[in-house]
Amino acid sequence: MPFPAGFIEELKARNPIDNIISRYVELKRAGSNLVGLCPFHSERSPSFTVFKDNFHCFGCSAGGDVITFVMRMENLEYLDAIRFLADNCGMTVPENDGGAPRPKSALTREKSFEMNKLAARHFYENLNTPEGAAARAYLIEKRKLTRATCIRFGLGYAKNSFTDLTDFLVSKGFTPEEIKENFLCGFSQKNGRPFDMFRNRVIFPIIDTTGNIIAFGGRVMDDSKPKYLNSSDTVVFKKSRNLFALNFAKNAVLGDKQNTDNGSLQTTSYARPGELIICEGYMDVIAMHQGGFGNAVATLGTAITSEHARLIARYAKVVYLAYDSDAAGQNATERAIRLLAEAGIEAKVIKMTGAKDPDEYIKTFGAPAFAKLLGASEGQIDFKLNGILKKYDLSVPDDKLSAVREACKMLATIRSDVKREVYAKRLSGLVSLSEESINAEIKYAVGAENKRIKARFRDDMQKSLFRYGDTVNLQAAANSKAVIAEQRILGILMMYPELVKDFDITAEDFVTDFNKILFERLIALYQSGETDISALNEFYTPKQFSYILAMKRARNELSANGRDTLKEQLTLLRKYSQKTAPNTEESLSDAISRIRSEKKKGS
Numbered sequence: 306m307p308f309p310a311g312f313i314e315e316l317k318a319r320n321p322i323d324n325i326i327s328r329y330v331e332l333k334r335a336g337s338n339l340v341g342l343c344p345f346h347s348e349r350s351p352s353f354t355v356f357k358d359n360f361h362c363f364g365c366s367a368g369g370d371v372i373t374f375v376m377r378m379e380n381l382e383y384l385d386a387i388r389f390l391a392d393n394c395g396m397t398v399p400e401n402d403g404g405a406p407r408p409k410s411a412l413t414r415e416k417s418f419e420m421n422k423l424a425a426r427h428f429y430e431n432l433n434t435p436e437g438a439a440a441r442a443y444l445i446e447k448r449k450l451t452r453a454t455c456i457r458f459g460l461g462y463a464k465n466s467f468t469d470l471t472d473f474l475v476s477k478g479f480t481p482e483e484i485k486e487n488f489l490c491g492f493s494q495k496n497g498r499p500f501d502m503f504r505n506r507v508i509f510p511i512i513d514t515t516g517n518i519i520a521f522g523g524r525v526m527d528d529s530k531p532k533y534l535n536s537s538d539t540v541v542f543k544k545s546r547n548l549f550a551l552n553f554a555k556n557a558v559l560g561d562k563q564n565t566d567n568g569s570l571q572t573t574s575y576a577r578p579g580e581l582i583i584c585e586g587y588m589d590v591i592a593m594h595q596g597g598f599g600n601a602v603a604t605l606g607t608a609i610t611s612e613h614a615r616l617i618a619r620y621a622k623v624v625y626l627a628y629d630s631d632a633a634g635q636n637a638t639e640r641a642i643r644l645l646a647e648a649g650i651e652a653k654v655i656k657m658t659g660a661k662d663p664d665e666y667i668k669t670f671g672a673p674a675f676a677k678l679l680g681a682s683e684g685q686i687d688f689k690l691n692g693i694l695k696k697y698d699l700s701v702p703d704d705k706l707s708a709v710r711e712a713c714k715m716l717a718t719i720r721s722d723v724k725r726e727v728y729a730k731r732l733s734g735l736v737s738l739s740e741e742s743i744n745a746e747i748k749y750a751v752g753a754e755n756k757r758i759k760a761r762f763r764d765d766m767q768k769s770l771f772r773y774g775d776t777v778n779l780q781a782a783a784n785s786k787a788v789i790a791e792q793r794i795l796g797i798l799m800m801y802p803e804l805v806k807d808f809d810i811t812a813e814d815f816v817t818d819f820n821k822i823l824f825e826r827l828i829a830l831y832q833s834g835e836t837d838i839s840a841l842n843e844f845y846t847p848k849q850f851s852y853i854l855a856m857k858r859a860r861n862e863l864s865a866n867g868r869d870t871l872k873e874q875l876t877l878l879r880k881y882s883q884k885t886a887p888n889t890e891e892s893l894s895d896a897i898s899r900i901r902s903e904k905k906k907g908s
Contacts, residue, residue, distance in 0.1 A: 358370060451595065470490070653682040654682055654683040799857040
């Protein structure tokens with residue numbers, strides 16, 4: 306194990322799980338526990354529960370300890386989560402015992418941050434060289450950015466050279482292989498030589514919320530293709546989990562007036578606490594920050610994802626969508642509305658006329674005019690409703706009927722009766738039909754929607770009941786009884802490590818590979834002198850560790866533990882393990898039939 310016995314236990318004691326989680330989730334007391342809205346999936350009713358030393362969501366099954374939580378929330382590897390918590394409580398992270406080498410990912414992560422920092426500085430310095438004259442003209446004269454703005458965002462220039470950056474980073478001690486891994490160079494298929502990924506482009510450093518430079522975006526200064534080049538995913542960067550300029554915008558959204566970015570850029574601030582503006586590109590965001598909208602962000606060369614939505618939900622309750630007015634922008638808007646709604650965020654659509662994007666609108670009409678657009682923005686229901694009606698020719702009876710049915714089906718998804726009634730009245734006026742007929746159609750659609758929800762719920766319950774939906778232990782569906790015994794044994798051993806030496810248990814007693822490996826790692830952990838299973842985090846994903854911790858939690862809620870129960874379950878497991886395991890790719894229907902048959906035989 307990488308740390309001395311007792312270190313993890315002390316680290317967790319100094320970082321109470323409720324204190325850490327409350328930084329991200331609003332928690333309320335519920336008996337002896339704390340509850341709140343889960344930060345890992347979209348929900349309206351709190352199912353996220355914090356216990357004495359762990360958490361569990363009864364909605365999405367996420368769970369774990371304080372280390373697991375930090376890993377998931379901050380997108381950190383195990384060792385980096387340890388360092389995060391150690392820094393929080395003033396502890397020093399010890400070196401690996403026995404001189405064991407640290408995982409490669411930890412070293413790569415540290416080097417990645419350092420490499421990106423040096424690369425950003427190099428790009429910035431390039432901008433102020435004679436070779437950077439065209440880039441300066443593009444930013445300042447063409448795009449109307451001030452020098453203060455360029456400095457604040459760390460804008461730079463990648464020279465029109467195949468090896469400028471690579472040569473610089475090699476001189477700083479990095480290998481071409483490391484540079485490639487960080488998406489700053491590639492290797493020629495013809496001669497195998499490295500070449501810079503970013504060439505003759507304006508450079509936009511991408512910074513996370515802790516201030517680390519994690520990636521880069523590059524834009525050409527003419528009409529050549531591709532217009533934008535963005536870093537691919539690396540050890541420190543995931544496109545689906547980061548937003549451009551969130552490092553600045555979060556301060557404006559949280560109402561931190563001392564740390565907003567408008568001070569040196571614009572005397573007037575239009576940013577309001579609890580609100581974000583999402584744009585399509587870097588230039589839109591930068592122009593808006595310069596104009597006083599310090600709460601603007603953008604996705605990074607990808608459409609908005611559910612992970613983006615959950616990230617946004619940590620900061621904002623209302624999001625304004627300022628996508629381009631073309632077809633692609635409208636499709637992006639529809640996707641964003643759906644994902645933001647699932648995360649419990651109110652989405653509003655900014656309607657721009659006379660300009661294709663926020664950058665152009667502010668240059669043409671000014672920042673005060675854009676601020677007025679926020680007040681006149683379209684709610685998500687209005688956007689959807691108008692979008693549906695635009696698809697049809699309402700003067701044609703069949704088209705009008707199709708439009709009304711589609712619109713009513715959409716309105717049926719609104720949970721609030723009052724809100725549904727308001728929009729039913731609005732639809733009635735738009736299509737010139739009586740409110741009675743509109744409400745009747747909505748009532749029918751609501752019934753169909755409820756049936757669909759109930760059917761999906763029954764299916765999910767059935768899958769859960771028969772363990773067919775187990776995405777961690779893929780052999781669970783075909784070995785249901787054995788898995789139950791395995792989980793009980795492992796749960797007891799996690800609670801009472803001292804029982805390991807009292808029973809002759811081996812990995813061969815286990816039927817499923819996941820639990821077999823878990824047992825082996827538990828034994829290795831206990832033999833090292835460590836009894837806190839948090840140390841297993843380094844071997845598993847947060848989802849897998851949550852699954853493991855649930856085994857312990859399940860036994861902790863029962864009084865029937867200890868030697869007698871362990872002996873009983875071990876006997877049952879060995880009985881099952883002697884049988885030939887069924888096909889692990891057993892179909893759901895076959896699994897259900899088999900398990901029902903087994904139940905009848907046992908009754």
